[in-house]
Amino acid sequence: MAASPTPASGPGQDDRARGGRLRRTLLNWPVVRQLTGSDPLGRGSASVSERTAGLTARTETADRVVRSVCPYCAVGCGQRVYVKDEKVVQIEGDPDSPVSRGRLCPKGAASENLVNSPKRQTAVLYRRPGGTEWESLDVDVATDMIADRVVATRARTWQDTDEQGRRLNRTLGLAGLGGATLDNEENYLIKKLFTAIGAVQIENQARI
């Protein structure tokens, strides 16, 4: 489903190729290059250092580019996600998007940092009642424990009818909050499951 990588192209490429042939001679002084080369204003190839000339954009060496959408506000800017060795290496604005035309704000431009943040938590943590520290827990065990608690809470707090005998068919013993950062398909499954188990107190940021 992923799009193929876009070929490396654009105005920077020729300059870099030229820069790669530079030698450490007087003729390669930036000012000489500026006066004698094709860059009299010194804004392009004439000012490229050897180190810069040796750099390659992560977007050029990616294995693939995947089309996505920014996860922050609701403008819905298009994103291109660059993947190398099964890691996200860069996220750029998608110039094809009629919404954003390739642009991203500081948050959208930082979304590679969201994925690869050194602070990101990638392991399940568990805090027992009265506990003072986190403990680690296997993800499947955690899901089993949560399922056990949902079933037990639901049974303890179930309401078949009100005192007039009218159908309630619900539990008020458990609640949920969140959804505006999630996908439609996820909200759909959450609402479907909550409703089926009779849990009505499900809310999200749209209320807040």
Place this chain on the structure above:
Amino acid sequence: MAECHPVGFQWVMEAKQRGATVIHVDPRYTRTSAVADLHVPLRAGSDIVFLGAIVNHILSTGAWFEEYVKAYTNAAVILREDFQDVDDLDGVFSGYDPETGTYDTSSWNYDGVGAQSSAGAGEEETLENSDRGAGGDSGESEQSEKQRGAGHELGGHGADMGLSGMHRDETLQHPRCVFQVLKRHYARYTPELVEQVCGVPPEQFAKVCEAVTANSGRERTTAWVYSVGWTHHTVGIQYIRGAAIIQLLLGNMGRPGGGIMALRGHASIQGSTDIPTLFNLLPGYLPMPTVDAHGTLPDYLATISSPDQKGFWTAADAYTVSLLKAWWGDAATAENDFCFDHLPRLTGDHGTYRTVMDMLEDTIEGYFVLGQNPAVGSAHGKMQRLALAHLDWLVVRDLNLIETATFWKDSPEIETGELRTEDIGTEVFFLPAATHVEKEGTFTQTHRMLQWRHKAVEPPGDCRSELQFFFELGRKIRERLAGSTLPRDRPVLDLTWDYPLDEHGEVSADAVLREINGYHLTGERAGRPLSSYTEMTADGATSGGCWIYTGVYADGVNQADRRKPGRDQHWVAPEWGWAWPANRRTLYNRASADPQGRPWSERKAYVWWDEEAGRWTGHDVPDFVADKAPSYRPEPGVGGPDGLAGDDPFVMQADGKGWLFAPTGLLDGPMPAHYEPQESPVSNPLYRQQANPTRQVFRREDNLQNPSGDEAGSEVYPYVFTTYRLTEHHTAGGMSRWLPYLAELQPEFFCEVSPELAAERGLEHLGWATITSARTAIEARVLVTDRVVPLRVGGRVIHQVGLPYHWGVGGDALVSGDAANDLFGVTLDANVHIQESKVASCDIRPGRRPTGPALLEHVDAHRRRAGVTILTGNEVRSGDPTSGGGAAAVAEVRAKEHTSDE
């Protein structure tokens, strides 16, 4: 907009380059103000007066778009004789019951229309809410409690309008026609009132009126853009109604460059309203059934629409049955009302703040928090955090260790001694989530457009998508209940939960989107996706999880994944993503053509009637019955889409017209009337009624309110404060304060104050300030700036304090700080239960706040000086202390108050 939706703002800048006038009305000076033609700072909470005076200007100068108004709005409709306006009743409309703090809305209806109000007023006896623990704390009567479950699920179109008896005066002269009622209602909203209430000088206000009216009409349109600065109020709905009235009078609805645009703050907050993780809704704005009104499927459907009203809500039976078929499959049959009884029933407000108060009563055992950070983002953070400590179990699913997950060890209440880690019995599961690039699925952005995201990489470690987690949780719950013969387990066991898995064993989001779209169940097309909600039927022959999303999989193609570059298509760009409903980019666009079906002007042509082809056509998908001629007139008594006349553009409204006056659907008034915020240093100059008389108050020891207006003690909290976002952070910080790039850009909580306020209170630039309300005190770095302007309001100077709300107190984020939302109490709008968190009052003093128990003493000392009790600010009807709670509740409150005084 430039601050919080920067990339969307490029279009405003493009419009400006083409000659558009950009006006920014905001207490705060932002990146938007910097490039606007005009920045109009006003007092937070005064917008109904500002908008109302524009309405008055339009009506009194004759600037309204006569042909549009007469043909497309309800201006001509005659109202009932017993309707009374706020000026007749000292600040309330007819039908107000001070005992319950609610309206019987029947007198607001059209004359001759025997409709029931959407509020369910006057129904049978209410039910005692037995599961509410000790109850009574909120001081809410049962009647008002029940009405809290009503409201916006009907999308504001109201229910059950039998229209046959309605009459109109096409000359708009009848004293009881909407147009004349509107004129009288708004006569008091003058530029002088704007100056007195909003603090906006008349010459500045005149510029706004001039720009808005000059840029409306056949050749031009004006757009309004708002965000939570309008919704986070006890009168939020009425702000938006105010803009709607302006836009209808000026002919700016359903036209290109017009409309009222809600800029929403999360990637799929629109989607999570359409497919709601909300208590009072089912997908597609169908209501959740309530215990008293919705005993059976026919009862339920009768409250959504009546067969003789106009428009597309009359097919609610098809939408509902298709949803029930999507959820309960073959178990849902005509004989069992398609499993309608599998749905749980509401008994009132089950919104997030009510739920948190129920946690404090120990009636709630478990809580799932999914990509949200209520310990920082919700109003009254202390109430939120203390409630978490009452739970038996808490599941937090997020990318980072947010404050909601770590409250038990590093919340501010640990520091004050109100909580002790070892005493907190809450079992906490933190489950790491997948990011947007580690799963596939759709977001619905702010313009109702769905965009499909492809998966780039697998989530690391234990990280899982919500899709995968909830699919597995559902599977495990069903395993545990398998074989059960209990009736309560049938809805779980009958549930369709057999989604295909991919090669990694993960549930396919594509399959879920197909289920949402819906498909034919019988006949030749069985198994084929529906292409439009008009194909849905009420006999069980179709399935579909959200009727307004039907068409996203039209022709078996994932339409949300269309990515034809913008430059390769025309300006409406219909082939990028898919917008509900039916890929329409502008709603009610029939109104972009005149009653005869011709564009109002060539410049503003959008959709029009093609006489030769006998069809509507244009740049967008026409929002009308495709082959209905402009001249078409239905037979009297015909309802549904067939009941729409050829010039009824508002196809979801029961009468096909835009509502200048809302005869049903709202709980707090048919027209906007100015009320002061719940906490305000200013008295309402219009009438005795200070704040919205239907606002939802909670009289609790842990929810004390500052005195307002002329009340003794209001001088203790003399300043207005408002909260907002910065470009570099996102909401409560869960997706920004843990990122090195963003945390470095905006590292620290600060408050913005004017040089005048700084001088008045001795605040030093870059020093510290302590900001105090009746709930708590917080500290912030001081930014003294002339971006904040002192306003002259009612003959005196009102200072406003600006607070970005992204920080929270915890141990794991890269940057932390006090949470601005901790200052707010909980008082809600009557229609949608949204808290007032864009304005309240405060004190501000130089220096850091006290720590430990001394912080509690500091807050308490302020309250004592102000004479705050649980009744302070909580009289729903001003001057009537027993209002809004019933006498018994107030007696109980008084008893508690007495106890606490001792």
